[in-house]
Amino acid sequence: MSYTASAAFLEELQAAGIEQIFANLGHDYPPILEAYAEAEAAGRTLPRFVVSPHESVALSAAHGYTQVTGKPAAVFVHVDCGTENLGGAVHNASKGRIPVLIFAGGVPFTQEGELTGSRNEHIQYFQDTFHQSEIVRQYVRFEWELRTGVNIRQMTARALQFATSDPKGPVYLVGAREVMEEVVPRVELDRAAWQPVHPAALASDDVETIADALRTAHRPLIVTSYLGRNPDAVPKLVELAESLGIAVLESTPGQVNFPWTSPLHQGVQWSEQAENAALAEADVVLVLDSDVPWIPLVNRPAPTARILHVDVDPLKQDVPVFYIGAQLAARADAATALDQLNARVAASAPIDPEVRADRIAYWSERHDALLARLTAEAALPADGTMTPAFVLDQLRAHVDENTIIVNEGVSAYGLVGSHLRQSTPGGSFTQNGGSLGWNGGAAVGTKLAAPDKTVVAITGDGSFLFSVPSSVHWMARRYDTPFVQLVLDNGGWRSPKLSLEFTHPGGTAFQNAAELPITFEQPADYPAIAAAAGGAWGTTVTDATELAAALDEAFRVVRDERRCAVVAVRVQHL
Incomplete structure (x- = not known):
């Protein structure tokens, strides 16, 4: 040999x-x-x-x-x-x-x-x-x-x-x-x-500039998307935010970046076609590990806001069109930069207690109002038609610190983050990209990595079909990686319709949306596909009164029988 x-x-x-x-x-x-x-x-x-x-x-x-x-x-x-x-x-x-x-x-x-x-x-x-x-x-x-x-x-x-x-x-x-x-x-x-190249740190002048800007601002805000890819960075961000009373907004979050349990959390934003109040009111914005901190066409900071940008790749070298008007842009590892900023804040004269208290009270009131809006949004409509918000609110009862969410909700990305409201670092992931069908394979890999965790993959019907579910569920059975898969079935691809609505709101196509080639008029039996490929348990829920029992059984099957469970829920048609 x-x-x-x-x-x-x-x-x-x-x-x-x-x-x-x-x-x-x-x-x-x-x-x-x-x-x-x-x-x-x-x-x-x-x-x-x-x-x-x-x-x-x-x-x-x-x-x-x-x-x-x-x-x-x-x-x-x-x-x-x-x-x-x-x-x-x-x-x-x-x-x-x-x-x-x-x-x-x-x-x-x-x-x-x-x-x-x-x-x-x-x-x-x-x-x-x-x-x-x-x-x-x-x-x-x-x-x-x-x-x-x-x-x-x-x-x-x-x-x-x-x-x-x-x-x-x-x-x-x-x-x-x-x-x-x-x-x-x-x-x-x-x-x-x-070994890999050591993480980069902020230059000492940049540490001083950023810390002083956050200290002296009236309404400072931190925007982040993927800081939580390093779970150790999350408590460091909490320390900085709480020490100075800084609000945190998660924009297109790929991980848990900041705990929802903090009153400084100002929610998540994706592609909502509306201005974000926290972003609009901020006079200093620190963008920390974010590829899309906002979409300028519909949502941006005030023209007078001072923008500071810290990122492992602030130039976004693989994105031809990118600029956010940052007055300071620094290439640095987020966890390392936060250690530097926290040390600078601790070594400086304490912030005026009244200023800090005012900031925290202001953002806490906004946080409470956000939670109230989310509660109202999750209510079941009078006609009994389930919405993604209602379904996700029901799912939240099963999500704890031992749960990992694999989020490919696509048009419901923001709803997943807002209604599950996770606070445990490493408790939620998206693919951080734009190619659909990731959720199934990612759930298998996640369960291999964390066999003692309960893994929940959230997908739309379109992304379920993109994911090559026959291969996914074959692998899940062979490698003993059972997970709960929640399919938000809205009858097709909602994202193209949303884009059409924004681009041509009064156009012929939008007026005749039912005839567009974006619907699945004969929906597949998603649980049956998983059952045939991998012996999964599954059910399709069309009545809101049946949802709680279906979710209970799905989690029982995954934990006790160690096989996948697919719950397809017919939500409002796209």
Whole structure:
């Protein structure tokens, strides 16, 4: 048994701390499979293979796993076709800053047996491409076609450095069969030499400028979206907000960034076509880890507001059009910056107690009014037609500190955040991107990462179908990752209608919305799909009086029977 590049590659993944390989393999993987089998026979520990029948589900599962653990995962796919089948999951991993290593085999580049691994199937001619990595180049932090096995451990370590250094994200390696079959010398790397780049800190002048601006403002506000990807940053934000009486607004939140239990919490905003009062009233706005702090066309700070921006990527280097008018923009890690700001505040003269009390009282009143509006919004309409707000309010009774929400509510994103009102860091995630169908695979990966937690995936009917549910529920049964899946079934795609309503409110298309190609007039039996693929329990709820019992049974099935439960709820038609 020779020591091959494939063996070195797998050993490097293990040494780098990768525990899971979400895999969809093809004819390019004989060297990997042989190396893996030899390692098992010899009793050597390697990362676990998790088989996924669809590549986009594999990457979504890796996405969910990494969000919970903070550790990179790996995804193995098949040449160009498997790479293409990753689809929008690559977009989500990129926008969500998910450190994942994607490895794709390459078509053999010899055809007469010149090297081990030479072509032996007709399909290898059809799948040959000039530049396979160009399929994902604009979405990854690093891409490389491995040219030899002698430095495969170094190149893998380098790729993972890119993946795990800010701004984090996916990386992509390609290895043809001949390269992966190459017999190579054993190499041991010094792990200390291949660590991610240390988090950046604020310059001392910026610390002073930001702290003083927050202290002297009349109505300071912090806007954040993904600060909570590091759960340790959340209490640091709470400390800063409470010490100075600063309000916090979550804009397009991808995680729990600030606890709803705090009276300083001013709610969440997504694409509401209305001005946010807290944002409009603020005279100093600190944007801290946010890709979309507001949408200027409909909602922006006052023209006189002073805007300060701290982010791991304040320029948004992968977004061509982005600017927020910040008078100060600094590249820094949020947790590190908050430590600096809290230290500066503690070392400075205390804020006037009356000023702090006035701020807290003002924002507390606004917080209480928000909760009252949400309570009214969750009431069941007189005609008994269930709304997403009503359904989510009912779900909240089952959500506790041991629950993780996987939120792909799409047009109901904001409703999920507002009506579940979670306060536990790491208790909720979205894909932080725009490609739908993430929720199912992410739920599987989340449960793998947190087997003792109750995982709830919230999706619309459209996103359920996007998610390749047959693969999702097959994986959930095979890998014992049961989760509750709540389908908000509004009969189609509501988001295009909302966009149409804003863009052409009096147009012909909106007046005839029932005839537009955005509805599912013959809805699928969503619970039955999950039952057929993975033995899930499920029910479709059409009567509000049946919802509570359905949710009770769903959570019982997941916890006691350890199988998935799908509750499809017919809400107001789009």
